[in-house]
Amino acid sequence: MKKRLLAMSMALLMAAGLTVGCGGGTADTPATQAPKTQKDGGETTQAQASGGGESGEQVTIRFAGWLEVEEATSQLFKDLIAGFEAENPDIKVETVAIPFNNFKDQVMIAANSGDAADVIMGNDQMMSAFNGAQILQPLEGVLDQAVIDDLIPVYKEATMYDGKLCSVAWMPHPxxxxxxxxxxxxxxxxxxxxxxxxxxxxxxxxxxxxxxxxxxxxxxxxxxxxxxxxxxxxxxxxxxxxxxxxxxxxxxxxxxxxxxxxxxxxxxxxxxxxxxxxxxxxxxxxxxxxxxxxxxxxxxxxxxxxxxxxxxxxxxxxxxxxxxxxxxxxxxxxxxxxxNTRHELGIYAQSEHKEAAAKLVEYLLSEEAAVMYYDAQDAMSPRVSISQLPEMNKDEYSRIFNEQSATAKPVKITxxxxxxxxxxxxxxxxxxxxxxxxxxxxxxxxxxxxxxxxx
Structure with a gap:
């Protein structure tokens, strides 16, 4: 069975080279449908599908990435998730930690079985493959438009396919x-x-x-x-x-x-x-x-x-x-x-909790999260307003890279x-x-x- 899933995931990878654009459906009806699992045995309500629990009910979403398995970023990642959960007590985040070298294949296999994480991390090359396989949710109308409008233009353009914003830059690397x-x-x-x-x-x-x-x-x-x-x-x-x-x-x-x-x-x-x-x-x-x-x-x-x-x-x-x-x-x-290259964030097209997933993406792009990442790793922000903050420009080193961001061009990976x-x-x-x-x-x-x- 594992061999069959792997073969099918490789077929999806090949399809990514021929298909452009995020999942072809609406924000709530992605083009790629697969059987949805309901772990508690009940029906999926509209409130659950949109990501918000009724009457303060807690929603659980999953985040797939490799930061947790790398020594240099493991504690930082845990702190970021803790910060999000403190601000959003109605949302719990389960992490799917996958080593970098296996990440793309494992996400494709999970997506093929209809069980990918709600929020998916990736580098620019991985996201192109995920987009081509139509497992990414178009983000216009899902993410806060103010956040989208605040993205540095070169980073926003780099994550658009066929006119759709299919993922967002998280950690730019000019x-x-x-x-x-x-x-x-x-x-x-x-x-x-x-x-x-x-x-x-x-x-x-x-x-x-x-x-x-x-x-x-x-x-x-x-x-x-x-x-x-x-x-x-x-x-x-x-x-x-x-x-x-x-x-x-x-x-x-x-x-x-x-x-x-x-x-x-x-x-x-x-x-x-x-x-x-x-x-x-x-x-x-x-x-x-x-x-x-x-x-x-x-x-x-x-x-x-x-x-x-x-x-x-x-x-x-x-x-x-x-x-x-x-x-x-x-x-x-x-x-x-x-x-420039990038780490990016996307939302799974079949996620039953897109609203909650969007809140996590927005938090990871927030000033609070950006300053935490900057203090730990000299990380840049893809947002215009945050990249100009004194907290993100504490020395000449940071100022150079924030200035370089304005002229660093992405390689368009289609x-x-x-x-x-x-x-x-x-x-x-x-x-x-x-x-x-x-x-x-x-x-x-x-x-x-x-x-x-x-x-």
């Missing part, structure tokens, strides 16, 4: 530039004046690389960024593509990689590797390690970087003295254009095979960096491959 102040000083650069343009950045990368080795004989690189070994590196690479004015999808929603902009972005990687300024085919973990150990001058990272580098370096907050952060350098677009497409792009990056193949040939091959995937 990518900015990190740099090592100690290496800047050793290279004769001003550690308090980071590069503002692409040319200034390349000049700094060259000068830092010219330092050669550190006192322990370790090679010093001017730049360390993910540039191979999996889909994550390719997704992060889209930030560089954006800075050259390119875009993964054309106006029809199909891949568009055989372009001058992609060629320039690939050429940048090739130049960095050929000149010894950047190690080739490293993943995010490798790049972070190089920066945290002080042998890489520049890297690109999200707002999570501060805690990551404090931990990876083993120095804790002491590492902050060596770490600088600045807006992504201005390139061909004339502004600081980079990528197809469940986006991750496969990024894996193919990663292989193309390796062909250029390791095999030294012709960029035009590689991009032509990549265009055919990813177009076939999207078809």
């Amino acid at each position: 990518v900015a530039m990190f740099y090592n102040k100690d290496l800047f000083a050793k290279a004769g650069l001003d550690p308090e004046a980071p590069p503002k343009t692409w040319d200034e950045m390349i000049d700094a990368i060259a000068k830092i690389s010219a330092l050669g080795e550190d006192e322990n004989g370790n090679r010093i690189y001017g730049l360390a960024i993910p540039n191979g070994k999996g889909s994550h590196a390719a997704q992060r690479f889209q930030g560089i593509v954006y800075s050259y004015g390119g875009n993964f999808l054309d106006d029809t929603g199909m891949p568009n990689v055989e372009t001058p902009e992609y060629k320039e972005a690939f050429q940048f990687l090739k130049d960095m590797a050929d000149q010894g300024y950047m190690p080739e085919c490293v993943d995010a973990k490798d790049a972070r390690s190089l920066f945290a150990t002080g042998v890489a001058g520049i890297t690109f990272e999200s707002e999570m970087g501060r805690n990551i580098y404090r931990t990876t370096s083993g120095l804790g907050e002491e590492f902050d003295k060596s770490m600088g952060v600045a807006l992504f350098p201005v390139n061909k677009t004339g502004e600081s254009t980079t990528i 197809n469940a095979l986006f991750d496969n497409a990024m894996s193919e792009m990663s292989k193309s990056m390796e062909r250029v960096l390791v095999n030294h193949e012709d960029i035009d040939t590689v991009l032509a091959d990549l265009q055919k491959t990813v177009t076939d995937l999207y078809k």
Whole structure:
């Protein structure tokens, strides 16, 4: 039976690549219907279906996510749920904790059996698959419109499919530039004046690389960024593509990689590797390690970087003295254009308690929850009003990332095979960096491959 459910869930994943838009029904009648379970044996009343209990009756909803199973966020998540339940004593939240690597498949299996959680967490790639399988509830008319209207435009646009708001950004992750102040000083650069343009950045990368080795004989690189070994590196690479004015999808929603902009972005990687300024085919973990150990001058990272580098370096907050952060350098677009990714929240289309589920989503997007997450993890808010609060801008680090949010573009993930497409792009990056193949040939091959995937 488990094999059958898994096979059916994979079919739903494939369907996500062909279907756009949330569940096709009304707010109370989703297009995808499955037998509803009633755990107490009675009939489902209209009050229960809408999420509100009659006469103060308590309603139980479920939240599916991975924060509870990760050490860094487990206690924070419990505190968030406790805060919501304190404000909403008529709603109890049961958590469905699933490890990240198994999360997408498990949610799809549960949805296929008609038993998914009422509120579903996901990253941008997962939510695209959930949307394609039509298990997400359209949120207009369900969430408080004031909350929707307060979303930062780029984050709201990123979660809309076929004109419908199918999920909401919860934790935005705009990518900015990190740099090592100690290496800047050793290279004769001003550690308090980071590069503002692409040319200034390349000049700094060259000068830092010219330092050669550190006192322990370790090679010093001017730049360390993910540039191979999996889909994550390719997704992060889209930030560089954006800075050259390119875009993964054309106006029809199909891949568009055989372009001058992609060629320039690939050429940048090739130049960095050929000149010894950047190690080739490293993943995010490798790049972070190089920066945290002080042998890489520049890297690109999200707002999570501060805690990551404090931990990876083993120095804790002491590492902050060596770490600088600045807006992504201005390139061909004339502004600081980079990528953002997101954690998102959605409501299950077949939930019997959409009103209660909406209250939980609204609470997690509230000022109270945002400040709790910010204090614990430097987390950003996707809401205009909250992102500007003094409580969310306690230092220059936070101010940089809130400013970066305004120009950080999402990768529009409209197809469940986006991750496969990024894996193919990663292989193309390796062909250029390791095999030294012709960029035009590689991009032509990549265009055919990813177009076939999207078809």
